[in-house]
Amino acid sequence: MSGIVVEGLRHLYRPKRGSPVLALEDVNLRVGDQEFIALLGPSGCGKSTLLYLMGGFLPVESGRITVDGAPVSGPGPDRGIVFQHFALFPWKTVLQNVLYGLERQPMAQAEREERARAFIKMVGLSGFENNYPSQLSGGMKQRAAIARTLAIDPKVLLMDEPFGALDAQTRHLMQTELLAIWRRTPKTVIFVTHDVQEAVYLAQRIVVMSARPGRIKEIVEVGLDKADPELTRSRAFADMSDHVWSLVRDEAIKAQAGVGL
Amino acid sequence: MAGISAPTPSFAARAGQFALRWSLVIALFVAWELLTRTRTFTPFMLPSPQSVSERIMRDASSGDLFINMALTIYRALAGFIIAAMLGISLGLVMTRNAGLRWFFDPVISVGFPMPKITFLPVIVLWLGFYDTAKISMVVFDAIFPILTATIAGVRSVEKELIWSARNLGARERDVMWQILLPAASPQILTGLQVALPIALIVAVVAEMMMGGYGMGGAMIEASRKADSRGVFAGIIEISIIGWIFVKAMAMTRARLLFWHAER
Numbered sequence: 001m002s003g004i005v006v007e008g009l010r011h012l013y014r015p016k017r018g019s020p021v022l023a024l025e026d027v028n029l030r031v032g033d034q035e036f037i038a039l040l041g042p043s044g045c046g047k048s049t050l051l052y053l054m055g056g057f058l059p060v061e062s063g064r065i066t067v068d069g070a071p072v073s074g075p076g077p078d079r080g081i082v083f084q085h086f087a088l089f090p091w092k093t094v095l096q097n098v099l100y101g102l103e104r105q106p107m108a109q110a111e112r113e114e115r116a117r118a119f120i121k122m123v124g125l126s127g128f129e130n131n132y133p134s135q136l137s138g139g140m141k142q143r144a145a146i147a148r149t150l151a152i153d154p155k156v157l158l159m160d161e162p163f164g165a166l167d168a169q170t171r172h173l174m175q176t177e178l179l180a181i182w183r184r185t186p187k188t189v190i191f192v193t194h195d196v197q198e199a200v201y202l203a204q205r206i207v208v209m210s211a212r213p214g215r216i217k218e219i220v221e222v223g224l225d226k227a228d229p230e231l232t233r234s235r236a237f238a239d240m241s242d243h244v245w246s247l248v249r250d251e252a253i254k255a256q257a258g259v260g261l
Numbered sequence: 262m263a264g265i266s267a268p269t270p271s272f273a274a275r276a277g278q279f280a281l282r283w284s285l286v287i288a289l290f291v292a293w294e295l296l297t298r299t300r301t302f303t304p305f306m307l308p309s310p311q312s313v314s315e316r317i318m319r320d321a322s323s324g325d326l327f328i329n330m331a332l333t334i335y336r337a338l339a340g341f342i343i344a345a346m347l348g349i350s351l352g353l354v355m356t357r358n359a360g361l362r363w364f365f366d367p368v369i370s371v372g373f374p375m376p377k378i379t380f381l382p383v384i385v386l387w388l389g390f391y392d393t394a395k396i397s398m399v400v401f402d403a404i405f406p407i408l409t410a411t412i413a414g415v416r417s418v419e420k421e422l423i424w425s426a427r428n429l430g431a432r433e434r435d436v437m438w439q440i441l442l443p444a445a446s447p448q449i450l451t452g453l454q455v456a457l458p459i460a461l462i463v464a465v466v467a468e469m470m471m472g473g474y475g476m477g478g479a480m481i482e483a484s485r486k487a488d489s490r491g492v493f494a495g496i497i498e499i500s501i502i503g504w505i506f507v508k509a510m511a512m513t514r515a516r517l518l519f520w521h522a523e524r
Contacts, residue, residue, distance in 0.1 A: 055424075057428075075424065075427040075428045076430075077428065077430045080428060081424065081428050083421045083424075083425070085421060087419065087422050089422065089425075089426075089440070089443070089444075090521065091443045091444075091446075091520045100426070100429050100431075101428075101429030101430055104429065104431065105430070132520045133520075134520060148425075148429070149428075152430070
């Protein structure tokens with residue numbers, strides 16, 4: 001079975017103080033090869049937890065997750081991750097950051113460097129190879145982080161609200177570029193977001209999740225032409241956003257009520 | 262990096278700034294001079310700055326000063342470096358291994374606040390009076406701030422940073438030395454900055470208690486011979502070493518943490 005298969009997944013979040021919280025319950029999901037999936041839901045619905053479980057950063061305790069038939073047992077370069085707050089190594093330059101993963105792969109040093117520079121160019125950071133993260137803007141930091149992850153050529157790209165910390169203009173620009181990159185180097189993408197428009201714009205399928213405990217409420221086939229430059233202004237886009245928003249709204253209200261308790 | 266820089270202040274302005282910054286230290290010396298001139302104290306109780314500086318010059322020309330300074334610096338630095346290597350390694354391993362942390366935590370909790378100098382008589386019994394004993398005493402005292410700073414630093418490293426490294430193929434050993442060590446280095450360096458003056462203090466105190474060559478030993482000997490100039494000369498000399506230590510450590514910090522935004 002190729003792709004990612006999640007079956008009967010259940011996850012308990014155990015805070016250091018207080019009683020355990022059921023973060024995910026009975027999650028079942030099949031993601032095909034090179035598919036672009038958005039995990040959408042209110043904060044606290046367990047969408048990031050699901051992503052971390054797929055990445056192997058958290059242990060699967062109940063249920064199973066397989067990637068190409070093999071159960072996930074830990075982090076691996078086949079599933080690259082991009083975090084909201086970039087997680088660049090601040091003591092390394094952009095080039096050194098991108099090289100970090102490549103240095104663990106069997107190839108000649110010259111090839112590594114060539115590859116790193118190619119990916120830095122691809123995300124539009126040429127000329128900033130020797131800058132430190134503290135010298136970059138938020139958008140540039142995220143470009144560097146994306147280059148670092150893409151350079152190790154993962155089969156699956158896990159993105160945890162990657163544009164959540166960016167300003168609106170930069171975010172839109174990055175969304176467009178992510179789609180362009182995805183078209184050029186097709187990968188399975190799992191994209192966590194709480195932004196309905198972002199999910200509709202990027203994903204082929206949107207997995208709408210319910211508030212605590214996190215379950216899959218509905219899976220929406222987006223079916224829009226992503227290559228259309230006028231897409232975000234189209235009627236179909238507005239209708240789809242409306243439909244997805246109506247699904248999320250109830251959950252967001254429930255999540256709010258939960259916080260209020 | 263080239264950029265817009267403030268205009269260079271004139272020589273007079275810089276000299277004025279320097280004088281203001283050091284005014285308290287200068288005032289202290291002026292007060293000292295005045296107290297001796299007015300004969301408020303006898304020259305035995307408080308020798309004049311001039312007689313003390315003459316004494317320092319004499320010690321310097323005889324070579325004693327440099328032998329004593331070199332020995333004290335050697336003992337302080339050797340102890341400090343051993344404490345740094347042990348403290349950082351132990352701190353890194355302890356935070357990554359819950360079992361080790363569980364095992365060592367009581368020793369640290371009891372050992373950190375305890376005055377380590379109380380072990381000096383025991384160290385003398387076990388290791389004698391020479392360098393091994395003095396350096397061991399320095400290690401024993403300097404290791405705690407380094408160890409606790411390393412543990413605090415490593416524990417505050419964001420999990421995303423560790424996850425990123427693991428995701429990019431780093432193994433547990435790589436994570437420790439390539440990620441945790443540099444990521445925790447601001448706090449570790451703070452621990453080292455605390456430990457270095459402690460190393461100097463303990464080296465001097467150990468020398469005072471155990472005798473022999475070294476700044477502490479020389480001061481105790483001067484005191485026993487009622488040589489008050491010698492004692493005051495020692496105070497000045499040790500302060501200068503301490504000042505150089507602190508400055509050198511701050512420069513090392515700035516050099517190592519060029520990537521870290523600090524104000």
